[in-house]
Amino acid sequence: MTKVAILGGSGYTALELMKIFLRHPEVQIEAITSRDKEFPHIADVHPSLAKRLDIRCEVFDARKLKDRGVDCVFGCLPHGASAESIKQILPLGMRVVDLSADYRLRSTAEFQKYYGEPHHDIANLADAVYGFPEVYGDKITAAKLIANPGCYPQTGIIGLLPLVAAKEVDLKNIIIDSKSGVSGAGRTPKLNTHFPECNENFSAYNVGKHRHTPEIEQTLGDVAGETVEVIFTPHLVPMDRGMLSTIYAVPKRSFTEPELYEMYRAYYASNPFVRIREALPTTKDVTFSNYLDIALRVVRGKIVILVCIDNLVRGASGVAVQNFNRMFGYVETTALI
Amino acid sequence: MTKVAILGGSGYTALELMKIFLRHPEVQIEAITSRDKEFPHIADVHPSLAKRLDIRCEVFDARKLKDRGVDCVFGCLPHGASAESIKQILPLGMRVVDLSADYRLRSTAEFQKYYGEPHHDIANLADAVYGFPEVYGDKITAAKLIANPGCYPQTGIIGLLPLVAAKEVDLKNIIIDSKSGVSGAGRTPKLNTHFPECNENFSAYNVGKHRHTPEIEQTLGDVAGETVEVIFTPHLVPMDRGMLSTIYAVPKRSFTEPELYEMYRAYYASNPFVRIREALPTTKDVTFSNYLDIALRVVRGKIVILVCIDNLVRGASGVAVQNFNRMFGYVETTALI
Amino acid sequence: MTKVAILGGSGYTALELMKIFLRHPEVQIEAITSRDKEFPHIADVHPSLAKRLDIRCEVFDARKLKDRGVDCVFGCLPHGASAESIKQILPLGMRVVDLSADYRLRSTAEFQKYYGEPHHDIANLADAVYGFPEVYGDKITAAKLIANPGCYPQTGIIGLLPLVAAKEVDLKNIIIDSKSGVSGAGRTPKLNTHFPECNENFSAYNVGKHRHTPEIEQTLGDVAGETVEVIFTPHLVPMDRGMLSTIYAVPKRSFTEPELYEMYRAYYASNPFVRIREALPTTKDVTFSNYLDIALRVVRGKIVILVCIDNLVRGASGVAVQNFNRMFGYVETTALI
Amino acid sequence: MTKVAILGGSGYTALELMKIFLRHPEVQIEAITSRDKEFPHIADVHPSLAKRLDIRCEVFDARKLKDRGVDCVFGCLPHGASAESIKQILPLGMRVVDLSADYRLRSTAEFQKYYGEPHHDIANLADAVYGFPEVYGDKITAAKLIANPGCYPQTGIIGLLPLVAAKEVDLKNIIIDSKSGVSGAGRTPKLNTHFPECNENFSAYNVGKHRHTPEIEQTLGDVAGETVEVIFTPHLVPMDRGMLSTIYAVPKRSFTEPELYEMYRAYYASNPFVRIREALPTTKDVTFSNYLDIALRVVRGKIVILVCIDNLVRGASGVAVQNFNRMFGYVETTALI
Missing domain, CATH: 3.30.360.10 (Dihydrodipicolinate Reductase; domain 2)
Structure with a gap:
């Protein structure tokens, strides 16, 4: 059993991740964070999850996630905000699949050109593996930080x-x-x-x-x-x-x-x-x-x-789970077929 | 030829009004107001009007509309904002067709109950005619202020x-x-x-x-x-x-x-x-x-x-023009069939 | 493990059934019948099933289904055609969940009135249980023939x-x-x-x-x-x-x-x-x-x-599987949550 | 005033033509033909035309159309069927705008290649003008037979x-x-x-x-x-x-x-x-x-x-009317702006 946390639970890729993980026999969703100060129940954010996932959103706290045994964190935040959180997660030894754009481009110049701002976490950029299984399969297995590809x-x-x-x-x-x-x-x-x-x-x-x-x-x-x-x-x-x-x-x-x-x-x-x-x-x-x-x-x-x-599936959350399955030794297709 | 002005040009009912008036042989759109401080060309607000209507949005000024010979003003503003403008228009002798909810209910108590705020223009409320031609046809013909019905x-x-x-x-x-x-x-x-x-x-x-x-x-x-x-x-x-x-x-x-x-x-x-x-x-x-x-x-x-x-047509701008046609003595179906 | 057959594989309820059964750990789809004389592969009928279900459609033959160990037959045929097949299935001891309207109404007069034709299988009508779990739960468990409700x-x-x-x-x-x-x-x-x-x-x-x-x-x-x-x-x-x-x-x-x-x-x-x-x-x-x-x-x-x-789910194929789960002793929510 | 007939009234391009012509001040829709043997009222075929166009569909008869003073015939039939009718219309001196593909390609070999059948009216093919105003404007004005372009x-x-x-x-x-x-x-x-x-x-x-x-x-x-x-x-x-x-x-x-x-x-x-x-x-x-x-x-x-x-407009019926306006000397934009 692997414990996961999802950062930024209100968007579509987060919802899709939760739906996939609800079918994954080896995964427990331990935490969902939100920047919404009212910390809503996830079923109030995504009514389709009523009776299916009984979790209240919480504020992001890397230390607490670590203490509760989270093994892998999925970043569903916008670029920039994502890197700010991931900076705090990696030193604690949790692995990360980041669905934002923050670690996809190796060139910080290209990042600056296309995103109009300086890169937020150059220190960890070199460790990021672009999560395209058909190209970087072996590197994914060993990665600490996956930059999940765009759709x-x-x-x-x-x-x-x-x-x-x-x-x-x-x-x-x-x-x-x-x-x-x-x-x-x-x-x-x-x-x-x-x-x-x-x-x-x-x-x-x-x-x-x-x-x-x-x-x-x-x-x-x-x-x-x-x-x-x-x-x-x-x-x-x-x-x-x-x-x-x-x-x-x-x-x-x-x-x-x-x-x-x-x-x-x-x-x-x-x-x-x-x-x-x-x-x-x-x-x-x-x-x-x-x-x-x-x-x-x-x-x-x-x-x-x-x-x-x-x-949303192969274009985002499905391939994220595919990468996760590789990282944690599960059959690549688990919860995806 | 009748000159009309449209208050609040960016919404769907305003666009529909313009399209209908572009087919009305006796109407000239003299002015379109907007609360957008950049006063955009109407074709930048509604690209479908490119090459069809060459007007730049302007700030609302009842006096100027009067001076330019506007005969009838169509209110396409939200309730509240609409009454604030109409208060200034009616004393100048221009007639009004208001597509907002401001003058639809004769009971100010009902207005308070359903809209959660006090009525904005009790003084003119008594003069308003609910613009449902099949019920209030004759009153519409003579009206100074039409409260155009909801859809x-x-x-x-x-x-x-x-x-x-x-x-x-x-x-x-x-x-x-x-x-x-x-x-x-x-x-x-x-x-x-x-x-x-x-x-x-x-x-x-x-x-x-x-x-x-x-x-x-x-x-x-x-x-x-x-x-x-x-x-x-x-x-x-x-x-x-x-x-x-x-x-x-x-x-x-x-x-x-x-x-x-x-x-x-x-x-x-x-x-x-x-x-x-x-x-x-x-x-x-x-x-x-x-x-x-x-x-x-x-x-x-x-x-x-x-x-x-x-x-948007009979539910808003079409019946508005139907009311207008009655008020200004045009055949009721002009520009509508 | 329970073997099921689906009659009339080309429609939407059949497709939905297959998708649900692909997730059911105790069910094997043994056969899919079609009135299409070319006996297409099911992935040619429903391309979304490519790589997921490797079955070629076959002609309906109750005897053969029995011989291959089919336990339960799902009827996804139009009314009339459905009863004609089910007549042949029941005597062989296979159980049936019929998604057509053939066995829903106990009154043959009502059937005649609403469907404009005489009932096709009065002999088995008395044995049919209307498959609404919240009303007929216990009867469903023991039923040989479920008349699955309309949406x-x-x-x-x-x-x-x-x-x-x-x-x-x-x-x-x-x-x-x-x-x-x-x-x-x-x-x-x-x-x-x-x-x-x-x-x-x-x-x-x-x-x-x-x-x-x-x-x-x-x-x-x-x-x-x-x-x-x-x-x-x-x-x-x-x-x-x-x-x-x-x-x-x-x-x-x-x-x-x-x-x-x-x-x-x-x-x-x-x-x-x-x-x-x-x-x-x-x-x-x-x-x-x-x-x-x-x-x-x-x-x-x-x-x-x-x-x-x-x-298509609770309105047809989902409740059909819910009924099936009850009939065959599986947890009612299997493959449905 | 120009009298037009529309062949094949049940399709979308025919409906669009009728709607445009209802706004054209110089056109009278004299006849609409249909292959439907019950000769329905056009408002039963296209309910949006109720109260707007009071015409019953009729069987195609080129002679009768001529006798009733039809000046221009619009072909909204499938290719092949269109040419069969147009063959009978042209000798009677009525002009034609054909919305089918029959006369678009000058090469009968290309027609055979792309449409899988021999050309249906080689005799009139040479007289056809491809109705693209920006390319063949002058030829359109004088044309007897316009091959209206595909969308x-x-x-x-x-x-x-x-x-x-x-x-x-x-x-x-x-x-x-x-x-x-x-x-x-x-x-x-x-x-x-x-x-x-x-x-x-x-x-x-x-x-x-x-x-x-x-x-x-x-x-x-x-x-x-x-x-x-x-x-x-x-x-x-x-x-x-x-x-x-x-x-x-x-x-x-x-x-x-x-x-x-x-x-x-x-x-x-x-x-x-x-x-x-x-x-x-x-x-x-x-x-x-x-x-x-x-x-x-x-x-x-x-x-x-x-x-x-x-x-349906510039891609079919709008450009057809644009061509028609050129052919009959009306302002090119009539009924189209």
């Missing part, structure tokens, strides 16, 4: 991994056109996610400057061993959850679709969550699950890759 | 009018179960209208204590000449616009459906917007229009009335 | 049970105004459930004559020991799943809200799925779960009861 | 026109990633547009082989004077209407965003419907209107163009 990078990286690893495509000429459900924008009400603005509407946002861009490039660069550049265009789909990325890559040699399928099937043969499919996947095929569905096409000599995930 | 009351009143006028139903035993699209909640982002909360969700709210209840009772009471009591239950439907009310009434004598239909068809024979239909109406039959669709059923001896409207 | 009746019955059992309300004066997500209409494409017709739309249907009416009256009548009459109005909400019923009842004596709450809390104290809540429930609080959330209000002396369920 | 091509062509005309981009390296509301799929119920399948879902379809591809290439090829090749990927968005295309082009020289904006503003300076915007457009900015909103970005040296339209 968009999950589709971009998983969709390109076999081709980039084999350097079969032009690494400076990749387009990732992504479409995400609205839960990806978090639980804080804003005008663009106000129902009558967002419903029956479709739009692109942050074209060419979304914060997930450097994560994708950093990870694909690690895989390729050289610089990778992507044009990344996120869009907002009027639906709760689900994400589809349409990826365009230029192969260095001619590819047929059967060749492509063979390559991807081989690459992901032992992966429990990747499903290579002939038919075009839809987001609904994967929502509320940790699967990543991929289809491949060759159009006018270029490669078109379609990848679907649930942005 | 829910439109369905409740229009659906019950023939039976209540004829006193054919138990006036103390009426249930109005209403369902509204989310635009009825306004344009200010809140948690319950945040897309991932509101989408794929259905709920009741303010059961038995919604502010539109006394409007319905006051108007039906006027028609009946005695007290009317309703149980009113509003619900939120995950769609932009449209409203359906399912009304249950207990007849004093036995009714057949053909009798009911005959009664309603006769009552609304000359009404240009009421459509009495055999088939059950859907909200989509009326959205983006000023029509009110009604179907009638007798179930186990009770009467079930179904009424659909668009909550 | 709407779940909300109507659970919402009224305490008051009807205590005969505290007028049994001839009950209104159930229900709102359901579209998956309740099944998986066969029709014009009224075609996306551009159904989306951004809200409507009532089958007012006063919906087929679930006699189920509600039969069960509440059993509880009361006398005839109960309801006015039942179903509506279609533009969302996938979830159901809310707003129930209006007239108490025989004066009730306060605290009294009501005390009554309901006592009645459902040991029920693992009923959640009595002060706050008004929303359908999203219960979707993808087997919970039934109830709130209670007193308005102008009448009782207003709000009940939410997921129409 | 997707509107966004692709308008978005690329200035750059392709100036040959500033690589004409063999264009990606059009398009997202459309579901009304674009027509009114015939199918599984993939069944509400519970389509809602809360997002998917690509016909990747690399959609029928609108050759239209785009043909028109851009005309503009460039040489072959243009595009990779076109359509996606389905869970909303009624609206379309956004994200277009990726590789410039032959370096471009800044201000240069791009200057180029597009100059090119479309006199166009009444194109709105060049700094902010990223959303589909809701243009739905229910004939506007085309465009924003431009330069990302890593490549050009990203975002174009929004309403797929």
Whole structure:
């Protein structure tokens, strides 16, 4: 039995974590922290948890978490706030899976550029492992601090991994056109996610400057061993959850679709969550699950890759538990299938 | 040509008014006020108006509106704020159609009870005419100040009018179960209208204590000449616009459906917007229009009335223009059909 | 370990059953039948099952199911077709949970009236137990044939049970105004459930004559020991799943809200799925779960009861598994919490 | 006054045409044909037209339409069926705007390739003018037969026109990633547009082989004077209407965003419907209107163009009326602004 704590219990990724852990036979949710001074019962924050999880939110206190035997802390706070807490947790020997962006980028310059502020915890940055199991699997097992990836990078990286690893495509000429459900924008009400603005509407946002861009490039660069550049265009789909990325890559040699399928099937043969499919996947095929569905096409000599995930499960809390399972020696798919 | 001004240009009813007036051959939108200190161009507030309406928002100044020849002012401000402005407008001789709740209830005690604050302009309250054309038609024509009705009351009143006028139903035993699209909640982002909360969700709210209840009772009471009591239950439907009310009434004598239909068809024979239909109406039959669709059923001896409207058109800005057309001598349907 | 077969694997209730059973530690899905002559793999019928359930659909053959050790058969066929199969299953000693309407009504006259055709299997009708655990719990445990209830009746019955059992309300004066997500209409494409017709739309249907009416009256009548009459109005909400019923009842004596709450809390104290809540429930609080959330209000002396369920889980496949768990001696909540 | 007839009145483009023409001061809808043998009243086919359009559908008879003085016939039939009717109309001297695909492609080989059948009316094909006002404006004015463009091509062509005309981009390296509301799929119920399948879902379809591809290439090829090749990927968005295309082009020289904006503003300076915007457009900015909103970005040296339209208005019936206005000498924007 492993005891976990969740920092920042009011958001969607925290809720998703709790739902997954309620099904995990080896995990006990020991504490949920909140910056809400009234310390509400978690069922008042997330009514769907009524009768399922009987915990009252508490103020964050790293020492107390340690004293109560917490083994692993999940950070569901905004970037910045997350690092401030994690600084206090790591010295006490608890391990951390951080769902914020604080430790994802190795370059503090890139962090400054994309997040508009200096990095909050350079001291621990070098120890952070980017929690993408298909790329950093072994490092994850041993990690003290996992920087859980953003939702968009999950589709971009998983969709390109076999081709980039084999350097079969032009690494400076990749387009990732992504479409995400609205839960990806978090639980804080804003005008663009106000129902009558967002419903029956479709739009692109942050074209060419979304914060997930450097994560994708950093990870694909690690895989390729050289610089990778992507044009990344996120869009907002009027639906709760689900994400589809349409990826365009230029192969260095001619590819047929059967060749492509063979390559991807081989690459992901032992992966429990990747499903290579002939038919075009839809987001609904994967929502509320940790699967990543991929289809491949060759159009006018270029490669078109379609990848679907649930942005809150594999895009956030599902992969967080996948990383956790690796870290604590559980079967990787526990509570996720 | 009549010059109009719109107070509070950033909300949904204001936008709807502008769209209707852009089609009105006899109206010029002279001014739009906003409490936004940056005085944005209206197309920056409502991008759909780009190239269609070239006006910059301005600060409210009753005197200036008068000097520029404004004939009629439409109030699209929250209650309270609305009365504060209207107090300054009426003495200058401009007529007003107020879409807020400030002048709807004749009883200041009821206002205090439902809105939790004292009335803001008792002096002008007596002059206000509730803008329900089917009930107060002649008074509307002559009115200086129209209290434009709430959205829910439109369905409740229009659906019950023939039976209540004829006193054919138990006036103390009426249930109005209403369902509204989310635009009825306004344009200010809140948690319950945040897309991932509101989408794929259905709920009741303010059961038995919604502010539109006394409007319905006051108007039906006027028609009946005695007290009317309703149980009113509003619900939120995950769609932009449209409203359906399912009304249950207990007849004093036995009714057949053909009798009911005959009664309603006769009552609304000359009404240009009421459509009495055999088939059950859907909200989509009326959205983006000023029509009110009604179907009638007798179930186990009770009467079930179904009424659909668009909550922003007939439920707010459409009936506002209908009232305006009556006040200024235009054909009632101008810009509305 | 119990072996189950599912008849009619292509619909939504079948899919939901499979997803629940994939989490049930004591159940093996042995067979899925389909009337599709191509006998597709179930993952081609429901892509979300890829990698999760490796079964090819087969033609229905009761004898073969028996020979392969099937203990319990779940009928997910349309009414009529369901009885034709079940007739062949029961004599072989397999137990049945039928999700169709075939065995729900004890009166064949009512069946004829509401379904427009004679009953298909009068011989087995007397053995059928209506699968509402809160009413027929003990009979369910011993049943050979469970008539799984319709979705709407779940909300109507659970919402009224305490008051009807205590005969505290007028049994001839009950209104159930229900709102359901579209998956309740099944998986066969029709014009009224075609996306551009159904989306951004809200409507009532089958007012006063919906087929679930006699189920509600039969069960509440059993509880009361006398005839109960309801006015039942179903509506279609533009969302996938979830159901809310707003129930209006007239108490025989004066009730306060605290009294009501005390009554309901006592009645459902040991029920693992009923959640009595002060706050008004929303359908999203219960979707993808087997919970039934109830709130209670007193308005102008009448009782207003709000009940939410997921129409596919507690409204169909969840309660089916609840019944199954009782029949086969498993903890009632297995795979459902 | 011009008399028009609409062939195939039951679909969405026909409904949209009727709504536009009800606002057109110089048009009378003389006839609506239907293949429905019961010749329903149009308000039974489209309930939103009740009280607005009092016409009963009739069987198609070209001679009768001519005798009743019809000047222009709008074809809203499926391809194939459309040509069969138009063959009979043209010899009688009535002009035609065909919203089907029958006359869009000059190459009968391409028609065969993409539509899987031989062309139905080669005789009239040479006379057809592709109804894209920004490209074929003068020819449209004189045309007897307009092949009204598909919805997707509107966004692709308008978005690329200035750059392709100036040959500033690589004409063999264009990606059009398009997202459309579901009304674009027509009114015939199918599984993939069944509400519970389509809602809360997002998917690509016909990747690399959609029928609108050759239209785009043909028109851009005309503009460039040489072959243009595009990779076109359509996606389905869970909303009624609206379309956004994200277009990726590789410039032959370096471009800044201000240069791009200057180029597009100059090119479309006199166009009444194109709105060049700094902010990223959303589909809701243009739905229910004939506007085309465009924003431009330069990302890593490549050009990203975002174009929004309403797929039923500018994507079909709006541009059809725009073409009609040109053909019959009305102001191009009549009934469209």
